[in-house]
Amino acid sequence: MTELPKAIEEKIQHMLPRDLLHDLRTPLGHILGYSELMIEQMRDRGDEEFIPHLEKIRAAGHKLLEMMRDNFQETRNSDR
Amino acid sequence: MPRILLVEDNEMNRDMLSRRLQRRGYEVLIAVDGQMGIDMAKANAPDLILMDMSLPVMDGWEATRALKVNASTRNIPVIALTAHAMSTDRNKAIEAGCDDYDTKPIELTRLLAKMEALMPRQVAETTDEKEAP
Numbered sequence: 001m002t003e004l005p006k007a008i009e010e011k012i013q014h015m016l017p018r019d020l021l022h023d024l025r026t027p028l029g030h031i032l033g034y035s036e037l038m039i040e041q042m043r044d045r046g047d048e049e050f051i052p053h054l055e056k057i058r059a060a061g062h063k064l065l066e067m068m069r070d071n072f073q074e075t076r077n078s079d080r
Numbered sequence: 081m082p083r084i085l086l087v088e089d090n091e092m093n094r095d096m097l098s099r100r101l102q103r104r105g106y107e108v109l110i111a112v113d114g115q116m117g118i119d120m121a122k123a124n125a126p127d128l129i130l131m132d133m134s135l136p137v138m139d140g141w142e143a144t145r146a147l148k149v150n151a152s153t154r155n156i157p158v159i160a161l162t163a164h165a166m167s168t169d170r171n172k173a174i175e176a177g178c179d180d181y182d183t184k185p186i187e188l189t190r191l192l193a194k195m196e197a198l199m200p201r202q203v204a205e206t207t208d209e210k211e212a213p
Contacts (some may be wrong), residue, residue: 022081025163029185033096036188040103065185 012077028068032061083107083128087143088161089135093184098132099210100188114138118146121153122199123198127199130191133162135174142175157198158175 035058042051084106086093098108109119109124115138121129129147133140140160147153161174163184170181180194 022163028094029163030092030096032185033093033100037096037100040100061185079194 024068027059028064030066032058035061081105081107082111082127084195085109085117085120085124085129086112087111087129087135088132089113089116089138090132093132094144097186112136112145114140117143118150118153118181121147121156122150127155128195129156130195131157131158131160133160133164133169141172143174144176144178149212159191159194159198163206 016032035054039058041055042048042054082105083091084101086094086098086101086108088097088110089112094110094112098110100110109120109126112127112135114135116179117140118127118138120126131140131144135143136206138146140162144158144160145176147158157179158177160176160181161184162173162181165200173181179198182191182194
Protein backbone atom coordinates (compact mmCIF):
# COMPACT_ATOMS: atom_id res chain seq x y z
CA MET A 1 0.00 0.00 0.00
CA THR A 2 1.42 3.38 -1.07
CA GLU A 3 1.77 5.90 1.73
CA LEU A 4 0.53 9.44 1.28
CA PRO A 5 3.22 12.12 1.13
CA LYS A 6 3.65 13.60 4.61
CA ALA A 7 2.55 17.09 3.52
CA ILE A 8 -0.74 15.76 2.12
CA GLU A 9 -1.33 13.56 5.17
CA GLU A 10 -0.86 16.53 7.49
CA LYS A 11 -3.17 18.65 5.36
CA ILE A 12 -5.91 16.01 5.53
CA GLN A 13 -5.52 15.68 9.29
CA HIS A 14 -6.01 19.42 9.68
CA MET A 15 -8.88 19.64 7.22
CA LEU A 16 -11.02 16.97 8.86
CA PRO A 17 -11.62 18.73 12.19
CA ARG A 18 -12.21 22.04 10.41
CA ASP A 19 -14.86 20.62 8.06
CA LEU A 20 -16.41 18.56 10.82
CA LEU A 21 -16.66 21.60 13.07
CA HIS A 22 -18.23 23.60 10.26
CA ASP A 23 -20.83 20.93 9.60
CA LEU A 24 -21.66 20.57 13.30
CA ARG A 25 -22.13 24.30 13.79
CA THR A 26 -25.17 24.51 11.49
CA PRO A 27 -27.50 22.05 13.29
CA LEU A 28 -26.14 23.24 16.63
CA GLY A 29 -27.16 26.74 15.61
CA HIS A 30 -30.68 25.48 14.97
CA ILE A 31 -30.84 23.87 18.43
CA LEU A 32 -29.59 27.00 20.17
CA GLY A 33 -31.50 29.49 18.06
CA TYR A 34 -34.88 27.82 18.16
CA SER A 35 -34.65 27.06 21.89
CA GLU A 36 -33.84 30.74 22.54
CA LEU A 37 -36.65 31.87 20.22
CA MET A 38 -39.14 29.61 22.02
CA ILE A 39 -38.01 30.90 25.42
CA GLU A 40 -38.56 34.49 24.24
CA GLN A 41 -41.99 33.69 22.80
CA MET A 42 -43.16 31.79 25.89
CA ARG A 43 -42.00 34.58 28.20
CA ASP A 44 -43.97 37.06 26.07
CA ARG A 45 -47.07 34.91 26.55
CA GLY A 46 -46.50 34.52 30.28
CA ASP A 47 -46.28 30.76 29.84
CA GLU A 48 -43.43 29.58 32.06
CA GLU A 49 -44.27 25.85 32.16
CA PHE A 50 -41.81 24.57 29.58
CA ILE A 51 -39.12 27.22 29.93
CA PRO A 52 -36.99 25.12 32.34
CA HIS A 53 -36.91 22.31 29.74
CA LEU A 54 -35.93 24.74 27.00
CA GLU A 55 -33.23 26.21 29.25
CA LYS A 56 -31.78 22.70 29.61
CA ILE A 57 -31.75 22.23 25.83
CA ARG A 58 -30.03 25.58 25.42
CA ALA A 59 -27.49 24.80 28.16
CA ALA A 60 -26.71 21.44 26.55
CA GLY A 61 -26.21 23.17 23.21
CA HIS A 62 -23.81 25.68 24.75
CA LYS A 63 -21.92 22.84 26.43
CA LEU A 64 -21.52 21.14 23.06
CA LEU A 65 -20.35 24.42 21.53
CA GLU A 66 -17.73 24.81 24.27
CA MET A 67 -16.49 21.30 23.57
CA MET A 68 -16.20 22.13 19.88
CA ARG A 69 -14.30 25.33 20.66
CA ASP A 70 -11.89 23.36 22.85
CA ASN A 71 -11.37 20.94 19.98
CA PHE A 72 -10.90 23.85 17.60
CA GLN A 73 -8.29 25.39 19.88
CA GLU A 74 -6.42 22.09 20.02
CA THR A 75 -6.37 22.00 16.24
CA ARG A 76 -5.05 25.55 16.15
CA ASN A 77 -2.35 24.74 18.67
CA SER A 78 -1.25 21.72 16.67
CA ASP A 79 -0.70 24.03 13.70
CA ARG A 80 1.95 25.98 15.57
CA MET B 81 -37.47 50.75 11.26
CA PRO B 82 -34.01 49.59 10.11
CA ARG B 83 -34.16 47.37 7.05
CA ILE B 84 -31.92 44.33 7.07
CA LEU B 85 -31.15 42.16 4.06
CA LEU B 86 -30.42 38.59 5.16
CA VAL B 87 -28.61 36.57 2.48
CA GLU B 88 -28.79 32.95 3.62
CA ASP B 89 -29.40 29.69 1.77
CA ASN B 90 -30.26 27.53 4.79
CA GLU B 91 -34.02 27.64 5.31
CA MET B 92 -33.91 27.08 9.08
CA ASN B 93 -31.24 29.73 9.56
CA ARG B 94 -33.35 32.19 7.56
CA ASP B 95 -36.51 31.42 9.47
CA MET B 96 -34.87 31.56 12.89
CA LEU B 97 -32.79 34.69 12.44
CA SER B 98 -35.44 36.67 10.56
CA ARG B 99 -38.03 35.97 13.25
CA ARG B 100 -35.67 36.97 16.04
CA LEU B 101 -34.75 40.20 14.26
CA GLN B 102 -38.37 41.02 13.46
CA ARG B 103 -39.23 40.61 17.14
CA ARG B 104 -36.71 43.38 17.85
CA GLY B 105 -38.23 45.77 15.37
CA TYR B 106 -36.16 45.17 12.27
CA GLU B 107 -37.65 44.81 8.82
CA VAL B 108 -36.04 41.74 7.26
CA LEU B 109 -35.68 41.10 3.54
CA ILE B 110 -34.54 37.67 2.39
CA ALA B 111 -32.25 36.51 -0.42
CA VAL B 112 -31.23 32.88 -0.87
CA ASP B 113 -28.04 33.26 -2.93
CA GLY B 114 -25.36 35.83 -3.65
CA GLN B 115 -26.77 37.05 -6.96
CA MET B 116 -30.21 37.52 -5.45
CA GLY B 117 -28.55 39.38 -2.59
CA ILE B 118 -26.95 41.85 -4.99
CA ASP B 119 -30.20 42.34 -6.89
CA MET B 120 -32.18 42.94 -3.72
CA ALA B 121 -29.56 45.29 -2.27
CA LYS B 122 -29.74 47.45 -5.42
CA ALA B 123 -33.55 47.39 -5.48
CA ASN B 124 -34.27 47.90 -1.78
CA ALA B 125 -31.34 49.88 -0.32
CA PRO B 126 -31.18 48.03 3.02
CA ASP B 127 -29.52 49.67 6.03
CA LEU B 128 -27.32 46.60 6.57
CA ILE B 129 -26.65 43.23 4.97
CA LEU B 130 -26.10 39.98 6.86
CA MET B 131 -24.20 37.83 4.38
CA ASP B 132 -23.73 34.10 4.70
CA MET B 133 -20.51 33.28 2.87
CA SER B 134 -21.16 29.73 1.64
CA LEU B 135 -23.93 30.37 -0.86
CA PRO B 136 -25.09 28.80 -4.13
CA VAL B 137 -24.97 30.57 -7.53
CA MET B 138 -22.57 33.24 -6.20
CA ASP B 139 -20.83 32.92 -2.84
CA GLY B 140 -20.76 35.61 -0.17
CA TRP B 141 -17.21 36.73 -0.87
CA GLU B 142 -17.90 37.39 -4.55
CA ALA B 143 -21.26 39.02 -3.79
CA THR B 144 -19.65 41.34 -1.22
CA ARG B 145 -16.89 42.32 -3.65
CA ALA B 146 -19.57 43.15 -6.24
CA LEU B 147 -21.57 45.19 -3.72
CA LYS B 148 -18.51 47.18 -2.67
CA VAL B 149 -17.58 48.24 -6.20
CA ASN B 150 -21.11 49.36 -7.07
CA ALA B 151 -21.83 53.04 -6.37
CA SER B 152 -25.38 52.38 -5.17
CA THR B 153 -24.46 49.65 -2.68
CA ARG B 154 -20.86 50.28 -1.59
CA ASN B 155 -21.86 52.20 1.55
CA ILE B 156 -24.21 49.52 2.87
CA PRO B 157 -22.50 47.79 5.82
CA VAL B 158 -22.02 44.05 5.33
CA ILE B 159 -21.57 41.60 8.19
CA ALA B 160 -20.23 38.21 7.12
CA LEU B 161 -21.81 35.19 8.78
CA THR B 162 -20.00 31.89 8.59
CA ALA B 163 -19.68 28.60 10.40
CA HIS B 164 -15.93 28.71 9.71
CA ALA B 165 -14.36 30.17 12.83
CA MET B 166 -10.65 30.51 12.14
CA SER B 167 -8.88 33.86 11.99
CA THR B 168 -8.10 33.26 8.31
CA ASP B 169 -11.85 33.13 7.65
CA ARG B 170 -12.28 36.52 9.27
CA ASN B 171 -9.41 37.96 7.25
CA LYS B 172 -10.85 36.53 4.04
CA ALA B 173 -14.22 38.18 4.74
CA ILE B 174 -12.65 41.55 5.57
CA GLU B 175 -10.47 41.41 2.46
CA ALA B 176 -13.62 40.83 0.37
CA GLY B 177 -14.99 44.11 1.75
CA CYS B 178 -17.10 42.97 4.69
CA ASP B 179 -17.34 45.56 7.47
CA ASP B 180 -17.50 42.95 10.22
CA TYR B 181 -17.67 39.22 10.73
CA ASP B 182 -19.54 36.88 13.06
CA THR B 183 -19.50 33.14 13.51
CA LYS B 184 -22.31 30.63 13.64
CA PRO B 185 -23.99 29.56 15.82
CA ILE B 186 -25.26 33.12 16.10
CA GLU B 187 -25.14 34.68 19.55
CA LEU B 188 -27.86 37.23 19.02
CA THR B 189 -26.71 39.77 21.62
CA ARG B 190 -23.23 39.84 20.08
CA LEU B 191 -24.61 40.11 16.55
CA LEU B 192 -27.02 42.92 17.50
CA ALA B 193 -24.13 44.90 19.03
CA LYS B 194 -22.17 44.61 15.78
CA MET B 195 -25.22 45.60 13.72
CA GLU B 196 -25.92 48.62 15.91
CA ALA B 197 -22.29 49.73 15.75
CA LEU B 198 -22.49 49.81 11.97
CA MET B 199 -25.77 51.70 11.71
CA PRO B 200 -26.01 53.96 14.78
CA ARG B 201 -28.21 56.52 13.07
CA GLN B 202 -31.01 54.09 12.26
CA VAL B 203 -30.87 52.52 15.72
CA ALA B 204 -31.09 55.95 17.34
CA GLU B 205 -34.11 56.84 15.23
CA THR B 206 -35.81 53.57 16.13
CA THR B 207 -35.16 54.19 19.82
CA ASP B 208 -36.53 57.73 19.52
CA GLU B 209 -39.69 56.40 17.88
CA LYS B 210 -40.19 53.86 20.67
CA GLU B 211 -39.60 56.48 23.37
CA ALA B 212 -41.86 59.08 21.79
CA PRO B 213 -45.11 59.59 23.78
